[in-house]
Amino acid sequence: MRSAGAVRFRDPQIEMAHGAGGKASRRLVEGLIAPLLGGPLLGPLMDAAVLELGAERVALTADAFVVRPLRFPGGSIGELAVNGTLNDLAMAAARPAALVVTLVLEAGLAASVLEAEVRAIAAAAERAGVGVVGGDTKVVEHGKADGMYITTTGLGIVDPRARLSPAAVRPGDRVLLSGPIGDHGITILLARGELDFEASLCSDTRPVLPFVERLLDVAADGLRWMRDPTRGGVASALNELAVDTRLGVGLLEEMIPLRDQVRGACELLGLDPLHIANEGQFLAVLAPEVADAALAAVRATPGGEAAALIGEIRTEPAGAVLSTAPYGGARIVDMLVGDPLPRIC
Amino acid sequence: MCLAIPGRIVEFAAEPSFAVVDVTGVRRKVNVDLLRPDGLAVDDWVLIHVGFAMSRISAEQAEEQLRLLTMLGEATLAAEEVEGYQFE
Amino acid sequence: MKYVDEFRDPQLIRRTADEIRRLMEPGRHYRFMEVCGGHTHAIYRFGLEDLLPDSIELVHGPGCPVCVLPMGRVDDGLALAVEHGAIVTAFGDMMRVPGRRGSPLEHIARGADIRMVYSPLDALKLACDNPDRQVVFFAIGFETTAPSTALTLRRARSLGVPNLTVFSNHVTIIPAIRAILDSPDMRIDGFIGPGHVSTVIGCRPYEFVARDYGRPIVVSGFEPLDVLQGIVMILRQLREGRAEVENQYARVVPWEGNLPALQAMAETFELRPYFEWRGLGFISQSALGVSAAYADFDAERRFELPGVRVTDPKAAQxxxxxxxxxxxxxxxxxxxxxxxxxxxxxxxxxxxxxxxxxYNFAHRRARLEEDAAPAPAAAAG
Structure with a gap:
């Protein structure tokens, strides 16, 4: 058995920020969880683990879903719990083979609410052609959970054409983004009602596997890296790429697709759309010679019309993301620090 | 030091002190007491800060500013041409 | 976005940057202070330093309300939740500001009832919805934000809400500018004046900067073209030997300010004899406390606060x-x-x-550039 690594996590207590997908999350995983649990099978921290089982490459992922409110425009926790896990598999170029769903329910939860979410889970799984093969149900005392939490485990078979590896990322590679960013995070923020904002926005929750299939059809050899920019947004996903590869990511700000309402909410609240969560988008790094074909393939897939090549991999600034505006000004785009907080100053 | 964003008044709320403003499709009720003496109307643009309309945005002044900026560019180009000519 | 996108026009931005270069005197080094933190944010957010020649140095001023708030005041605000059991409401900006025993977010994690609000009116609504709880609004901000607190106080009184109080940390910008001008190591050639504060106080209060200290000050907006045009206007003044107050942001800032806002502030607040600013020390008549007329709504009068002064670590410069x-x-x-x-x-x-x-937007670039340049032998690590 492998001995445990050194724990470097020094924060005295767990804060909301440790779950927000930014710097604190990374510090927790890399400083405490990975050193203690990391065995020979725990590779680079990706969306799903890829294991060689006999001749097959198998992807395995688990994801926990906590969202308030449980239902929001464009989706609900049940649908999210399936799509989010399928998307983690898709980011390993894996087709889903089975899901296991665990429900943690709060005493007092209306049975009708539970039924609606279980139906949502079933519908999302059926749409993706995958079965829920097992699960567990636990109930906690009233006040101990926001109605319900869901954890989903997904098992998938990696497409044999896939050659994904952060180590293969090279300067000159292009960065593809599948569609407008921030829809999910802003929708949830507004759906909580505390800000009193109204907008006709929907969560973007959806399975992204159809896009990945098309990418593998046209660009499998040049498809080097994928990530779905959930918590922490595009900024955090690309910063992790930059840190892991010791390369830089150069973004062209005007190329990043963004809906007016998301932009308006971000301007009003002083938030950076690059830090806002998505549940139906993905980022891909592609060899330059396949980038245009890959973009055309994603755009030709229903729901991918707004996809764009938003930047490229560079040698500088190593380990960081630099966004350049059309007028020439540039800024470093850092990882999210803690939860995105509206600011007035 | 203060984040404030332009928004358009789309309607006046039932409460006399409030109006609904629109910022690229995001709407919120804001307090307009600070601008009431100016006689606000629907479609006026106001600057919003922490749920209050702080100032009415002047379309004339905005146009004038852009005009000056455009001229400034042209003046620069003209000046460069003149200078270039002089140094030749 | 109307009134936003026009002022981010790439072609006009490039031309305005060219005009800045043209107006500069060869060999001269310029130091301009943007007083307002909103400008600091805009300068980094939009990468405006990339558009400016190296001989224009932007100095970042004191106009960031949470930055200048002393740690002892943060502790006082947190004590309202921890010791007095009140619901403390604050803007998102406050949530990560450290007190001696941690930030509001860390206190929330330990169970304190501290809630984020978008508007002071949300604090009033919370007080109406929770009549059996004390609700405190932890007010911060310069003159842009103070009128919203003032109108909320007025509303609370007219509605007769007994359980809302304001913990006022509102500060005023003019004494801070004066403190910087009076500092012996001050070497600022001109000021980019705060745009949104000036919607309330107008442009007249800055006249002393030009008259008594001979420095140009141009009240400016927050879009890239606003900031650059503000710099053009300062450079023109310097070139023509003028020192005046000018208003670049006339589409938003009336020269006279906002009279109803000033009246509401005069009614609900009174100037404190002195107030401590982090980084600048005590400045007389630089902050607003709740006025005697609104004493019932003053958290400092209703609750006993620790009031312990916390000095900043000496190493922090x-x-x-x-x-x-x-x-x-x-x-x-x-x-x-x-x-x-x-x-x-x-x-x-x-x-x-x-x-x-x-840190967020620039330092890694600065560090990379410095790393790339041949390092002087005595460079600090």
Whole structure:
């Protein structure tokens, strides 16, 4: 058995920020969880683990879903719990083979609410052609959970054409983004009602596997890296790429697709759309010679019309993301620090 | 030091002190007491800060500013041409 | 976005940047202070330093309300939740500001009832919805934000809401500008004046900057073209030997300010004899407390607060950075002990604080550039 690594996590207590997908999350995983649990099978921290089982490459992922409110425009926790896990598999170029769903329910939860979410889970799984093969149900005392939490485990078979590896990322590679960013995070923020904002926005929750299939059809050899920019947004996903590869990511700000309402909410609240969560988008790094074909393939897939090549991999600034505006000004785009907080100053 | 964003008044709320403003499709009720003496109307643009309309945005002044900026560019180009000519 | 996108026009921005170059005197080094943290944020957010020649140095001023708030005041605000059991409401900006025993977010994690609000009116609504709880609004901000607190106080009184109080930390910008002008190591050639504060106070209060100190000041907006045009206007004044107050942001800022706002502030607030600013020390008549007429709504009168003064760590060189003597990344703590996640000094706290803005948007570039350049032998580590 492998001995445990050194724990470097020094924060005295767990804060909301440790779950927000930014710097604190990374510090927790890399400083405490990975050193203690990391065995020979725990590779680079990706969306799903890829294991060689006999001749097959198998992807395995688990994801926990906590969202308030449980239902929001464009989706609900049940649908999210399936799509989010399928998307983690898709980011390993894996087709889903089975899901296991665990429900943690709060005493007092209306049975009708539970039924609606279980139906949502079933519908999302059926749409993706995958079965829920097992699960567990636990109930906690009233006040101990926001109605319900869901954890989903997904098992998938990696497409044999896939050659994904952060180590293969090279300067000159292009960065593809599948569609407008921030829809999910802003929708949830507004759906909580505390800000009193109204907008006709929907969560973007959806399975992204159809896009990945098309990418593998046209660009499998040049498809080097994928990530779905959930918590922490595009900024955090690309910063992790930059840190892991010791390369830089150069973004062209005007190329990043963004809906007016998301932009308006971000301007009003002083938030950076690059830090806002998505549940139906993905980022891909592609060899330059396949980038245009890959973009055309994603755009030709229903729901991918707004996809764009938003930047490229560079040698500088190593380990960081630099966004350049059309007028020439540039800024470093850092990882999210803690939860995105509206600011007035 | 203060984040404030332009928004358009789309309607006046039932409460006399409030109006609904629109910022690229995001709407919120804001307090307009600070601008009431100016006689606000629907479609006026106001600057919003922490749920209050702080100032009415002047379309004339905005146009004038852009005009000056455009001229400034042209003046620069003209000046460069003149200078270039002089140094030749 | 109307009134936003026009002022980010790439072609006009390039031309305005060219005009800046044309107006500069060869060999002269210019130091301009943007007083307002919103400008600091905009300068880094839009990468405006990339568009400016090296001989224009922007010095980041004190106009960031959470940056200048002393730690003792944060502790007092947190005590309202922890010791008095009140619901403390605050803007998102306050949530990561450290007190001696942690930030509001860390206190929430330990169970304190501290809630984020978008508007002071949300605090009033919370008080109406929770009549059996004390609700405190932890008010911060300069004259832009003070009128919203003032109108909320008026509303609370007219509605007869007994359980809302305001913990006022409102500060005023003019004494801070004067303190910087009076500082012996001050070397500022001109000021980019705060745009949104001026919607309330107007342009007249800045006249002393031009008259008594001979420095141009141009009240400016926050879009890239606004900031650059503000610099053009300062350079023109310097070139023509003028020192005046000018208004670049006339589409939003009336020369006279906003009279109803000033009246509401005069009614609900009174000037404190002195107030401590982080990084600048005590400045007389620089802050607003709740007025005697609104004593019932004053958290400082209703609750007993610790009122313990907490000095900043000596190693933090916030004062020097604030006065423009030191670049943020030259501070001994910058990026090591002091980061946006774990701020030690005032200016690392808010994304519009000079150090946090520098850290978030620029320092890695600065460091890379310095690493690339042949390092002088005595360069500080």
């Amino acid at each position: 916030c004062g020097e950075v604030l006065k423009g003597v030191l670049k943020p990344h030259r501070c001994k703590l910058f990026g090591r002990e002091c980061t946006p996640e774990h701020p030690v000094g005032a200016l690392m706290v808010s994304s519009e604080g000079a150090c946090a803005a520098y």
